[in-house]
Amino acid sequence: MNVEVTPLPGIGTRQDFESRSGRRIGVITHRDGHFDLIVSKADDPDSCAASIPLTVEESAALANLLGAPSLVAQLREQATGVNTRQLPLAPGSPFDGRTLGDTALRTRTAVSVVAVVRAGTVHPSPRPDFVLGGGDMLVTVGTTDGLALAADVLDRG
Amino acid sequence: MHGSAISLIELGAVFFGLGVLGRLAWRIGVSPIPLYLLGGLAFGSGGLVPLEGIDGFTDIAGEIGVVLLLLLLGLEYSAAELVTGLRRSWLAGLVDIVLNAVPGAAVALLLGWGPVGALAMAGVTYISSSGIIAKVLGDLGRLGNRETPVVLSILVFEDLAMAVYLPILTALLAGATLLGGLTAVGVSLLAITVVLLVALRFGRYVSMIVDSPEPEVFLLRVLGAALLVAGVASQLQVSAAVGAFLLGIAISGSTAENATKLLEPLRDLFAAMFFVVFGLNTDPKTIPPVLGFAIGLAVVTTVTKIATGWFAAKRQGISRLGRARAGAALVARGEFSIVIAGLAVSTGAVPDELAALATAYVLLMAILGPVAARVVEPVARAVQRKTRPAV
Numbered sequence: 001m002n003v004e005v006t007p008l009p010g011i012g013t014r015q016d017f018e019s020r021s022g023r024r025i026g027v028i029t030h031r032d033g034h035f036d037l038i039v040s041k042a043d044d045p046d047s048c049a050a051s052i053p054l055t056v057e058e059s060a061a062l063a064n065l066l067g068a069p070s071l072v073a074q075l076r077e078q079a080t081g082v083n084t085r086q087l088p089l090a091p092g093s094p095f096d097g098r099t100l101g102d103t104a105l106r107t108r109t110a111v112s113v114v115a116v117v118r119a120g121t122v123h124p125s126p127r128p129d130f131v132l133g134g135g136d137m138l139v140t141v142g143t144t145d146g147l148a149l150a151a152d153v154l155d156r157g
Numbered sequence: 158m159h160g161s162a163i164s165l166i167e168l169g170a171v172f173f174g175l176g177v178l179g180r181l182a183w184r185i186g187v188s189p190i191p192l193y194l195l196g197g198l199a200f201g202s203g204g205l206v207p208l209e210g211i212d213g214f215t216d217i218a219g220e221i222g223v224v225l226l227l228l229l230l231g232l233e234y235s236a237a238e239l240v241t242g243l244r245r246s247w248l249a250g251l252v253d254i255v256l257n258a259v260p261g262a263a264v265a266l267l268l269g270w271g272p273v274g275a276l277a278m279a280g281v282t283y284i285s286s287s288g289i290i291a292k293v294l295g296d297l298g299r300l301g302n303r304e305t306p307v308v309l310s311i312l313v314f315e316d317l318a319m320a321v322y323l324p325i326l327t328a329l330l331a332g333a334t335l336l337g338g339l340t341a342v343g344v345s346l347l348a349i350t351v352v353l354l355v356a357l358r359f360g361r362y363v364s365m366i367v368d369s370p371e372p373e374v375f376l377l378r379v380l381g382a383a384l385l386v387a388g389v390a391s392q393l394q395v396s397a398a399v400g401a402f403l404l405g406i407a408i409s410g411s412t413a414e415n416a417t418k419l420l421e422p423l424r425d426l427f428a429a430m431f432f433v434v435f436g437l438n439t440d441p442k443t444i445p446p447v448l449g450f451a452i453g454l455a456v457v458t459t460v461t462k463i464a465t466g467w468f469a470a471k472r473q474g475i476s477r478l479g480r481a482r483a484g485a486a487l488v489a490r491g492e493f494s495i496v497i498a499g500l501a502v503s504t505g506a507v508p509d510e511l512a513a514l515a516t517a518y519v520l521l522m523a524i525l526g527p528v529a530a531r532v533v534e535p536v537a538r539a540v541q542r543k544t545r546p547a548v
Contacts, residue, residue, distance in 0.1 A: 009238040009309045010291065014301060028300050031414055038301030046479035047534075051298035 014038075018045075027059075035059045064122050084140065085147045086117070087154055091134025094157030101128030103153060111142035111150040164211045171196075171211075175429050186296075186531075188289045190491045191523045193429050194516055197436015198444075215434050220397070222431030223496055224387045225424040227398040230287065230493075231405020232413045232420075234313055236356035239406065242313030249307075249469035250314030256461040258283040264450050264514075270507055273329050277501035280322055281515050282458045286491030287312045289523060293530045294486060304470045304483040311469055311487060319493065320349045320402060326497065327396040330504040345399070352403045360409035368412045372419060379408075379416050380423070396500060428492065435499050436516065443513035451517035459525060462487045478537050485533035489526020494519050 006014045008028065016026020016038065024040035034055060041049040054062065089095060095103050105111050116123045116130065117137040123130070132138075140150060175189075178196055182189035234242070243250075261282030265275040290312065294300055321342070328341030355363065367382050369375040383401050390400025408416060466484030475483065498515030501507045 006306050007238065007241070008300065008306060009242055009313045010233045010287070011300060011309070014306070016301070026301065032418075036300060040301075044476065044478055046303040046476050047482070048298055048301040051301050 037062070061119070061121065064117065067122075082141055083144055083147055084114075085151075087138045087140050087147075087151050089132055089134060089136045089138060089154055093134065093154055095132050095154060096134040098132060099128060100126050100130045100132060103132075105140075105150055105153060108153060109142065109146045109149040111140050111146045113138050113140050115139040164214070167211050168214070171215075171433065175433065179429075187527055188286070188292070188489070188491055188523045189429075190286075190289070190432055190495070191520045193432035194436045194495070194520060197433040198439060198441045198516070200437060215430060215437070218427055218430040219434035219499075220431075221384070222424070222427035222429070223398050223499065224383055224401040225420060226428050226431070226492055226496060227402040228383045228405045229417060229420060229424050230316060230319075231402040232408060232417050233287070234316060234406075235409050235413065236353050236360060236406060239313060239317055240353065240357070242310045243317055246307075246310040246314050246469065249311055249465065249472065250318065252468055253311055253315065253462075253465045254283060254318065256465055257458055260454055260457045260461065264454055265511070268447075268450070268510070268514075270511060274501070274507040274511060276326055276329060277497060277507055277511060278514070280326060280497040281494040281518065282454060282490070284315055284319065284490065284493040284497070285312060285462065285487050286489045286493065286523065286526065287316070289489040289491050289526055290486055290530075293489070293527045297530065299482070299486070302479065302482065304466075304473075304475045304479040304486075307470045307473050307475065308466065308483050308486050311465065317349070320399065320406075321345050323396055323399045323402070323497075323500075324348070326500065327399070330501060330506045332506065348403065352407050356407045356409055360407065363407040364409055364412035367408060367416070375415065376419050379420065398496060398500065431499070432492075432495060435495055435512070438502075439512045439516050440509075443510055444517050447510055447514040448517055451514055451521060454514075454518055455521040455525060458490075458522070459488050459529065463529075477541070478534070481533050481537040482530075485529040488522065488529045490519055490522035491526075494522075 001017055003015055003017045003026075006016075008014055012028060012030040014026060014028050016024050018024050022045070023042065024038075024045055026038050028036040028038060028051075030036070034053060037050070037052045037054055037059075038048050039050045041047050100113060100116075105113060113126060114124070115138075116126050116132070117139065118133065118135070138154070140147060142150065174196060175193060178192040179189040182192050258279035261278035261280070262275040265271075265278035268274075270278070290308065294305060294308070299305055324345035325341050367375070367378045369378060383404055386400040386404045387397035388400075391397035405413075463481070463484030466482075466487045467480040470480040470483040494515060498512055502509060502512040
């Protein structure tokens with residue numbers, strides 16, 4: 001994909017690309033470090049339908065929301081024979097509020113949890129004492145059978 | 158009441174009044190500069206209430222305002238940005254000079270202000286207000302638009318043009334001959350080249366002289382360096398403003414960013430003072446006779462700036478709507494037009510009416526500019542709809 005980088009003298013840089021739907025999507029990086037998310041108008045690609053200022057934390061959250069699936073996709077490409085899945089931990093699951101060690105996923109299903117995505121933030125390589133919460137997304141690696149079993153374990157305990 | 162008490166009360170009233178005016182200006186979406194000028198006009202010579210006892214302070218504060226305005230203009234763009242700006246937009250930049258300097262010069266000649274007056278008025282009508290334009294583009298959410306880099310690179314070019322123009326104007330105002338004027342051109346071109354080279358190659362050493370991790374020390378050093386350079390430049394007959402501007406260009410990288418952050422509030426304070434002093438020294442009674450010329454210039458130079466932006470945007474393959482937006486964005490004139498007029502009038506080499514004409518012109522353009530940028534889109538769309546044949 002072709003990301004166009006345009007310097008904006010006195011302001012910062014604009015980086016954008018044209019999506020398949022014909023809209024220009026991009027980011028303005030201001031000199032002071034904050035970002036603007038920009039989306040072009042449908043009828044006038046030269047101008048912006050939205051220009052949304054984001055704080056550093058907000059842009060990190062957005063990047064994680066969009067970046068987590070691509071992280072998984074990368075894993076899938078790198079190692080054949082290994083499957084990755086994002087397993088949701090439903091609120092009310094037996095492990096809602098308990099630690100990752102309590103699930104004993106590794107011993108019971110041979111599945112590893114490589115990251116937990118919570119509220120748009122990725123917590124990589126969680127330790128056994130990591131406390132899980134309802135709504136967490138567990139990024140897991142394992143065999144197809146192991147992953148199916150792990151999904152059951154997380155649902156039913 | 159004793160002397161200093163009266164001065165404090167007067168100064169306090171002036172600052173508080175400016176604060177109220179500034180708030181009002183941003184409320185209605187225009188730049189506060191015209192309101193500051195009006196505030197100055199209302200008092201002082203020929204105004205309602207003469208201010209006494211604080212003119213010593215306000216005069217020097219106004220001078221510092223000019224130094225800070227130019228220092229921050231220099232800090233705004235890095236040397237690399239200036240060089241690429243020059244390479245990319247020189248043609249549009251030349252069109253800009255020809256279209257927008259000529260009307261001002263023509264009116265000055267028509268009024269019999271001579272070649273020096275013509276040069277000063279040329280500058281007044283040429284230079285767009287980068288402060289107003291950057292603010293308006295940000296407010297309207299147009300920073301991501303395709304035509305915005307075109308607008309910004311024209312501002313960068315104007316910035317460089319100022320570095321050459323100001324020393325020439327200063328030399329001619331001081332009564333230099335044609336030969337002296339040409340020498341000034343040579344010296345200023347040489348100076349700007351040297352400063353750009355130094356900034357590109359050794360910018361971090363210049364930055365090191367003023368840089369400090371303590372904000373307090375940093376502020377004192379930058380301000381001190383700026384006033385020193387400005388003072389020395391002024392002594393050498395190269396205006397104080399130019400010295401500060403070149404120092405701003407030479408300071409680069411993160412030092413420049415930090416300096417901008419620290420100095421912005423100071424600039425706003427002292428620049429407000431400068432506009433007030435300019436208004437104070439302008440007799441409101443001198444404005445009505447030149448008002449017709451100011452309105453004529455406003456109309457003509459609005460059209461010529463729109464044409465400049467249209468031309469520059471067209472070269473970058475921007476659609477008609479974007480071209481109209483680029484043109485309208487450039488219309489605003491403001492702080493630097495007043496700086497040029499102030500420079501000219503303070504030497505006494507041009508008639509006082511120049512101050513009146515510049516004031517009236519900037520009052521119109523600083524209000525008209527943001528309005529033009531706002532209304533251009535609906536107007537251009539309406540025109541497009543009308544000219545498109547009915548299906």
